[in-house]
Amino acid sequence: MTAVVVGETRETATARALRFSASGLRPALAGQHIDIRLTAEDGYTAQRSYSLSSAAGADPIEVTVERFEDGEVSPYLVDGVAVGDAVEVRGPIGGWLVWRPSDDRRPVQLIAGGSGVAPLMSMLRTREAARSTVPFRLLYGVTDPDRVYYRDELDRIAADGVQVDLRYSRRVPEGSPLHAGRLTRDDLAALVVPPAEDPSVFVCGPTGFVEAVSDALLALGHPEERIRTERFGPTS
Amino acid sequence: MAIFSPGFRGRRRETNPALPPGQYEEHGFPVLTAGPTQRVRTDDWKFTLTTETGDAKSWSWSELMDLGPETIDTNIHCVTSWSKFGTTWRGVSVDKLLDGVETKAGYVMAGSYGGYTTNLPMADLAGGQAWIAFEFDGRPLAAEHGGPARLLVPHLYFWKSAKWVNSLTLMERDKAGFWESLGYNMHGDPWLEERYS
Numbered sequence: 001m002t003a004v005v006v007g008e009t010r011e012t013a014t015a016r017a018l019r020f021s022a023s024g025l026r027p028a029l030a031g032q033h034i035d036i037r038l039t040a041e042d043g044y045t046a047q048r049s050y051s052l053s054s055a056a057g058a059d060p061i062e063v064t065v066e067r068f069e070d071g072e073v074s075p076y077l078v079d080g081v082a083v084g085d086a087v088e089v090r091g092p093i094g095g096w097l098v099w100r101p102s103d104d105r106r107p108v109q110l111i112a113g114g115s116g117v118a119p120l121m122s123m124l125r126t127r128e129a130a131r132s133t134v135p136f137r138l139l140y141g142v143t144d145p146d147r148v149y150y151r152d153e154l155d156r157i158a159a160d161g162v163q164v165d166l167r168y169s170r171r172v173p174e175g176s177p178l179h180a181g182r183l184t185r186d187d188l189a190a191l192v193v194p195p196a197e198d199p200s201v202f203v204c205g206p207t208g209f210v211e212a213v214s215d216a217l218l219a220l221g222h223p224e225e226r227i228r229t230e231r232f233g234p235t236s
Numbered sequence: 237m238a239i240f241s242p243g244f245r246g247r248r249r250e251t252n253p254a255l256p257p258g259q260y261e262e263h264g265f266p267v268l269t270a271g272p273t274q275r276v277r278t279d280d281w282k283f284t285l286t287t288e289t290g291d292a293k294s295w296s297w298s299e300l301m302d303l304g305p306e307t308i309d310t311n312i313h314c315v316t317s318w319s320k321f322g323t324t325w326r327g328v329s330v331d332k333l334l335d336g337v338e339t340k341a342g343y344v345m346a347g348s349y350g351g352y353t354t355n356l357p358m359a360d361l362a363g364g365q366a367w368i369a370f371e372f373d374g375r376p377l378a379a380e381h382g383g384p385a386r387l388l389v390p391h392l393y394f395w396k397s398a399k400w401v402n403s404l405t406l407m408e409r410d411k412a413g414f415w416e417s418l419g420y421n422m423h424g425d426p427w428l429e430e431r432y433s
Contacts, residue, residue, distance in 0.1 A: 002239055035317070035431075037258070038241040038244045038246070039239060039240050039241060039244070040240070040241065040244050040245050040246055041240050041242075044245075044246050045246075045258070046246045046260060047258050047317050048316075048317060049316050049317065070247075071247075072246055072247040072260060076241065076243070076244050080241075080243050080244060081241065085241065085242070086239045087239065087241060088239055090432070093419055093420075093432055094418060094419065095417075095418035095419055096270045096414075096415075096418055097270070207266070207267045207380070211267075211273060211380055214271070214272035214273065215272065215273070217272070218272055224271060224272055224350065225271075225351075227271055227272055228270060228271060229269060229270060229271055229272065230268075230270075231266070231267045231268060231269060232266065
């Protein structure tokens, strides 16, 4: 399926949101991904999977791409492709790390590591578009304040009553009382909807982040069947 | 019809005949799991094979080891489009589990600690094509990669190689496993790009 770039937003120095016309694609669920395939002029192709960051059923659809320095596809999507260009798209795909407004009334805890916030943003946008009143909370771990995606929108969502907590692993904002460091079990105990409220927990981020967070959630008493994860990137 | 991306050249331009269509070579070992990593001790590990008539056979960890592990050198292919070349595993051939089992089943559901399932045709599981693997590159298979033991079916996309595998259920008719019921292909041959349903 051909998809034309119809809009873009520079999220950080290394990340860009790209919006594609979705005509011809099935309406997406919040949390699904698409495959993007690029073809060089000599016919060489490369494809990667990207989570959608747009709301369920949105048109245009949006992906937010982080540039990996030794990447093959992401540098082109972050710095190369322009509005009006076309790429090949397949999807949307996936049905596990998915939230539907009609699912149930269970509170939702989102836990993002870095660019893993993208599919969780899709859930936040879906909640808003559906005017859902299901309680949501977002814990968003990033290396430093310059790496935060969707900053203005998150501020607005927070003002609308979603608890949004940012934590920084390497550098905190100037004047912040927070300390830089990886999320600990104590952080999760303090910043995650407690097991007593029986939340659905969605965790998306780099492999090491998701491993550490999901192990800590289990230790805090969150049942395994309430924890849905998506990991990316290699282990060493 | 191909759409060209002006200015896109790609970096890994080697045309490796071992690379299935739409795949790229990855040197790390990415992890894809839908939930928390299972932590299973080999002392507690138990594997069960159930036929279509309900007959069941079980193996403890030491009984599995007694079946005679072998070394497998192979390439692996993930549906998220990475492939990894030259991986070395130790594992027990599924043929050894099926040895002496009376069955006419055409399909198998692999099941795992944590509830993961994936379905495979018997024709892809028997005949020296699949193993219960417990070592990767000379070391015990790490829990995040499916240790203590995972199914290894390297000629299919890697979601078929169920992590933390603890059962095979033989079936007369094909039935969708976990990812297969969420839009992924019932078979998953990377050379045919059988990614999605």
